[in-house]
Amino acid sequence: MTLASAERTTAVLSGTALAKDIRARVSTTAAELPAAGTEPRLAVVVATDDESTAWYVRSIAKAAAGTGIRCDVVDLGASATPERIRGELGTLSEDPAVHGIVLQTPLPGAASLEDLATAITPEKDVDGANPVSLGRLSAGLPAFAPATAAAVAELLEHHEILLSGRRAVVVGRSNVVGRPAAQLLLRRDATVTVCHRYTRDLAAHTRQAEVLVVAVGKVGLIGAEHVSPGAVVIDVGTNPTEDGGLVGDVDADAVTGLAAGLTPVPGGVGPVTTALLLRHTVESAWRSTA
Amino acid sequence: MTLASAERTTAVLSGTALAKDIRARVSTTAAELPAAGTEPRLAVVVATDDESTAWYVRSIAKAAAGTGIRCDVVDLGASATPERIRGELGTLSEDPAVHGIVLQTPLPGAASLEDLATAITPEKDVDGANPVSLGRLSAGLPAFAPATAAAVAELLEHHEILLSGRRAVVVGRSNVVGRPAAQLLLRRDATVTVCHRYTRDLAAHTRQAEVLVVAVGKVGLIGAEHVSPGAVVIDVGTNPTEDGGLVGDVDADAVTGLAAGLTPVPGGVGPVTTALLLRHTVESAWRSTA
Numbered sequence: 001m002t003l004a005s006a007e008r009t010t011a012v013l014s015g016t017a018l019a020k021d022i023r024a025r026v027s028t029t030a031a032e033l034p035a036a037g038t039e040p041r042l043a044v045v046v047a048t049d050d051e052s053t054a055w056y057v058r059s060i061a062k063a064a065a066g067t068g069i070r071c072d073v074v075d076l077g078a079s080a081t082p083e084r085i086r087g088e089l090g091t092l093s094e095d096p097a098v099h100g101i102v103l104q105t106p107l108p109g110a111a112s113l114e115d116l117a118t119a120i121t122p123e124k125d126v127d128g129a130n131p132v133s134l135g136r137l138s139a140g141l142p143a144f145a146p147a148t149a150a151a152v153a154e155l156l157e158h159h160e161i162l163l164s165g166r167r168a169v170v171v172g173r174s175n176v177v178g179r180p181a182a183q184l185l186l187r188r189d190a191t192v193t194v195c196h197r198y199t200r201d202l203a204a205h206t207r208q209a210e211v212l213v214v215a216v217g218k219v220g221l222i223g224a225e226h227v228s229p230g231a232v233v234i235d236v237g238t239n240p241t242e243d244g245g246l247v248g249d250v251d252a253d254a255v256t257g258l259a260a261g262l263t264p265v266p267g268g269v270g271p272v273t274t275a276l277l278l279r280h281t282v283e284s285a286w287r288s289t290a
Numbered sequence: 291m292t293l294a295s296a297e298r299t300t301a302v303l304s305g306t307a308l309a310k311d312i313r314a315r316v317s318t319t320a321a322e323l324p325a326a327g328t329e330p331r332l333a334v335v336v337a338t339d340d341e342s343t344a345w346y347v348r349s350i351a352k353a354a355a356g357t358g359i360r361c362d363v364v365d366l367g368a369s370a371t372p373e374r375i376r377g378e379l380g381t382l383s384e385d386p387a388v389h390g391i392v393l394q395t396p397l398p399g400a401a402s403l404e405d406l407a408t409a410i411t412p413e414k415d416v417d418g419a420n421p422v423s424l425g426r427l428s429a430g431l432p433a434f435a436p437a438t439a440a441a442v443a444e445l446l447e448h449h450e451i452l453l454s455g456r457r458a459v460v461v462g463r464s465n466v467v468g469r470p471a472a473q474l475l476l477r478r479d480a481t482v483t484v485c486h487r488y489t490r491d492l493a494a495h496t497r498q499a500e501v502l503v504v505a506v507g508k509v510g511l512i513g514a515e516h517v518s519p520g521a522v523v524i525d526v527g528t529n530p531t532e533d534g535g536l537v538g539d540v541d542a543d544a545v546t547g548l549a550a551g552l553t554p555v556p557g558g559v560g561p562v563t564t565a566l567l568l569r570h571t572v573e574s575a576w577r578s579t580a
Contacts, residue, residue, distance in 0.1 A: 114430060115431065118431075131425035131431055132421070133425065134424075134425040134428055134429060135421035135422050135423065135424040135426065135428070136421045136425065137425075138421070138424055138428065138465070139404040139421035139465050140404060141421055164488050165488045165489065173476060175429050175430070179428055186463060186469075186486075189486070189488040190488075191483065191484070191485050191489040191495060193482065193483040193484075194481070194482050196476075196479070198454050198455045198479040198480075199455065205481060
């Protein structure tokens with residue numbers, strides 16, 4: 001090993017310990033809820049045959065069960081119409097026994113998450129999919145942030161990465177991750193740049209980042225040339241590999257030794273996201289007892 | 291004049307012709323509405339004694355009258371409670387004769403615009419103050435953008451300033467201008483950076499801007515050292531001067547000869563903002579007849 005490469009080590013910014021900690025607190029709260037008159041319950045609405053989605057939904061259901069939250073998977077089938085999905089979301093919104101509602105993507109055909117999610121009442125919108133939640137969030141009013149974007153912020157806080165006054169760059173501008181993550185970083189007083197497919201010279205932007213958040217869904221998008229020495233890199237990408245594993249958007253080998261810290265995939269943002277969905281659900285359940 | 295200073299001229303990106311054009315079209319639409327069964331009506335809710343606010347509200351009322359829109363100024367007085375304001379906004383939201391509702395700032399004491407504006411029904415939220423409008427806007431769903439932010443986008447389009455793939459920097463992150471302006475620039479495919487009071491080395495960021503939007507409310511905030519040659523600068527600041535005039539956030543003398551274009555203050559963003567409030571009101575009135 002040369003001196004130069006020994007000079008910098010890249011911390012693995014794991015999410016597993018944080019997720020475990022969040023789930024433990026969720027369990028405690030969930031156990032107290034029956035005495036307050038309710039049992040916490042999450043409903044996940046699915047309208048796809050996609051196998052990796054089914055796997056993800058099972059992992060949510062398992063995590064929920066592990067913390068004492070009942071999780072109903074409402075499978076409407078891949079041929080469900082937008083009207084049918086909207087109707088189901090409305091029914092769940094009105095059901096006092098349900099505290100959290102997640103509309104799982106992908107959706108069939110022309111159905112739009114943003115449009116359908118307006119049928120999820122904000123009080124139960126634990127994945128922050130309803131544009132009302134995003135608006136309240138960016139206005140600084142109480143609302144549930146999309147769980148993945150919230151997981152980015154929680155991970156940074158957990159690993160004591162300062163944000164105030166620092167240059168944060170978000171690559172990706174989706175409504176579920178990029179945009180809300182940018183809002184959350186801005187609320188924490190970072191100077192925030194949002195890059196996307198039309199950004200010219202992506203590397204010139206990302207190299208300015210002290211904190212780099214990548215949420216595109218493209219293997220190998222971020223390499224050594226995109227990262228400045230000492231940057232903290234949060235990899236939100238979860239791309240399935242041929243052998244059934246997961247890989248992020250960041251070339252971890254290329255960035256290791258360069259970045260000050262990097263979240264692993266899997267084991268970084270993912271487990272924190274699921275844990276936050278559960279935390280949001282018990283928070284919603286608590287408020288319903290008030 | 292030296293050769294160097296003669297090499298570049300700074301275009302004055304006036305808003306007066308654009309505002310006149312928008313108002314002319316509003317007049318045409320407003321004149322057609324009675325035949326469709328309604329008369330366009332805007333309500334401006336005021337709860338302050340502030341003299342410059344009173345001046346601004348009168349200018350809206352005058353512009354409305356000039357286009358055939360009835361404008362009711364609902365003055366609740368500087369001692370109005372948040373409950374009183376909220377109640378009035380609710381009443382106006384339910385009144386079928388009212389098509390546009392503006393809650394004017396400043397507000398008394400602890401009243402928060404974001405909080406109170408949730409009482410404005412989104413259909414009539416012609417100044418995009420309700421967080422629902424902001425959320426729908428950033429999710430790409432139909433909504434009224436805050437008129438000032440929309441005016442920034444309209445001015446850029448009117449003067450044929452391309453945005454796709456270009457570096458835009460917004461200075462200021464208010465819910466009424468900075469944040470929504472950043473959303474609108476992002477939707478037009480610019481790479482967008484939001485700077486604010488905690489940004490370190492503001493000039494290093496703003497010098498990277500091909501399009502610079504300044505919305506802070508601080509005289510002389512932006513000087514020659516903040517602007518790269520050839521940048522387009524949109525000055526949203528409207529700071530009252532001692533002699534009763536208005537001045538922006540940009541030192542226009544310093545930037546002239548350097549920027550490719552600069553909006554004047556007054557006569558830039560301001561008149562377009564008022565014209566867009568009126569356009570939103572007739573749009574809302576049209577939809578109410580459908």
